[in-house]
Amino acid sequence: MTIIATQALTKTYGGGVTALADLTVAVDAGVIGLVGANGAGKSTFIKIMLGLIAPSSGSVRVFDLDPVVQTDQVRARVGYMPENDCLPQDVSASEFVTHLGRMSGLPRTAARERASEALRHVGLYEERYRQIGGYSTGMKQRVKLAQALVHDPDLLLLDEPTNGLDPAGRDAMLALVHRIGTEFGISVVVCSHLLGEVERICDSLIAIEGGRLLRADRISSMTEAFEVLAVEVSDGTDELAAALTQAGMTVTRDGRLLLVPMDSDATYDRILRAVTDLDLSLHRLDQRRHRVAELFTAKETVDV
Amino acid sequence: MSDTGVIHDIGYQRYEGVRLGRGASFLALYIHGLRAAFGFGRSAKAKIFPWLVAGIMLLVAVILAAVRSQLDQVIFTYVEYDDQMSWLVIFFVAILAPELLSRDIRSGTLPLYFSRPLRAADYVGAKFAAMVTAVWLLLGVPQLIMFLGAAFTTKTGASGVWNEFLDLAPGWGYSLLWALLFSSIGLLVASLTGKRAFAAGGIVAVFLITTPVVGVLSILTSTTANHLAGLASPMTLIAGVGNWISGGDSEMSMPIGRFGPVYAIEAVCLIAACLLLLLARYRKVAAL
Structure with a gap:
């Protein structure tokens, strides 16, 4: 309604x-x-x-x-x-x-x-x-x-x-x-x-x-496509990126972090497997939701 | 296990009862203001001043009634009583008007009022009505006591009581005139500031500053100037109107000559102007 x-x-x-x-x-x-x-x-x-x-x-x-x-x-x-x-x-x-x-x-x-x-x-x-x-x-x-x-x-x-x-x-x-x-x-x-x-x-x-409308939408539709996993390893970040890309994932680098879009829970396992295969030490693997703020800034830059 | 002593959260209940209109809100605000005038529903501190003033006025009335009944002497008539008590009434107005208006400005409550069905005109109207009633009660109740003192000791029976009442009625009317004029001036000044002390000072100042003007005008050589002198101050203005209505130029009262209607017109215009300015001010406030 x-x-x-x-x-x-x-x-x-x-x-x-x-x-x-x-x-x-x-x-x-x-x-x-x-x-x-x-x-x-x-x-x-x-x-x-x-x-x-x-x-x-x-x-x-x-x-x-x-x-x-x-x-x-x-x-x-x-x-x-x-x-x-x-x-x-x-x-x-x-x-x-x-x-x-x-x-x-x-x-x-x-x-x-x-x-x-x-x-x-x-x-x-x-x-x-x-x-x-x-x-x-x-x-x-x-x-x-x-x-x-x-x-x-x-x-x-x-x-x-x-x-x-x-x-x-x-x-x-x-x-x-x-x-x-x-x-x-x-x-x-x-x-x-x-x-x-x-x-x-x-x-x-x-x-x-x-005074202008930036965006109006339901939260769910704003965020659903933006679930990502952040991976951080001690060294060998490049090798891991290559391995993940080879496994068919789109990997973006963000400083020492690798960001991988999360399609399903299986993504966790695939990343872990890649890390153990390369024998790297994993520092961090967490799910982050893109802040809605980033959506707005992105939208804004597109507009400009 | 027994359920006694367990507090159940019954959750949120929707309100299905009646919703009254703006008239009911107006009435509620009026009663709220009238109660506040005498400190009801407020702290003990807020009760001191209004009841001090009311106490003095009642005491004077009781003394007058006693003198009247025992010695059969009229010290003040009903109308003169109002004139004699003018400064007390001014102090009462100086405290009450800020209590009714400045308080809401200071605490920022106005947006809460105006986000409800209430309009600026309702708000101003209810506050004005409350204040007029309060001031009128402050004068009218002592006058009633004086009347009772006179009525119970009259020697001419029912006709004596009736004659006394015919004296009281214009006295009450005169008190109403006081209440109308002083409330409108007081509220207008109070609506300009959120600081109660400033508002009270401002109200007293309006009356203090205008009084010497009357004094100066009334000692000029021109009789016309003397007769019009009373127009300069709200207090003498009312005295002039009272004088004109009662039709006599007694020794106690203001010399107004044949300018009675001028006084009446100015009084009406002054009240109307104050109310319109108040309304204009709150129209703006209500729009935030």
């Missing part, structure tokens, strides 16, 4: 700054990574989807609704987690999320129940009765996520959810986002400038640069 569809979406701010140019994508439900450098137009795209700003030209449909005209319906089904700090210091998380639940149109008791549910799902239990001012950055990010979840949206728009978190916090947040996307049945758009981070949890990726 397509949840977000844009047609030649363009946004030009006053003063001639183009934030989005001719963006055409159709995105299926699931966890979607929206990747681009700072200033690539990610936040503008999110704001257009929320109906906060109108596109200069082109169209956008969210759940087949037009955010410009049917703003209320769209916003009722979408939860938004902004990038910046957006929490008051002197109220408890529980009160704050309840209040925002009511702002989303939940009745009072329902708002309170949903608020504690949402906070529980993001991993805040007893802490939720304490004032937000005393929370760590990780807890604050969780509150921000909880407020986006409180009204049970069908789509979450998360703007840099891992901002300011330490590596462990990042992993926890990404795992949570992944869980929301898979177990809760809520589609998630995760904005990030770190591709390596979102590619782990996303079903599909949209990469934009300078």
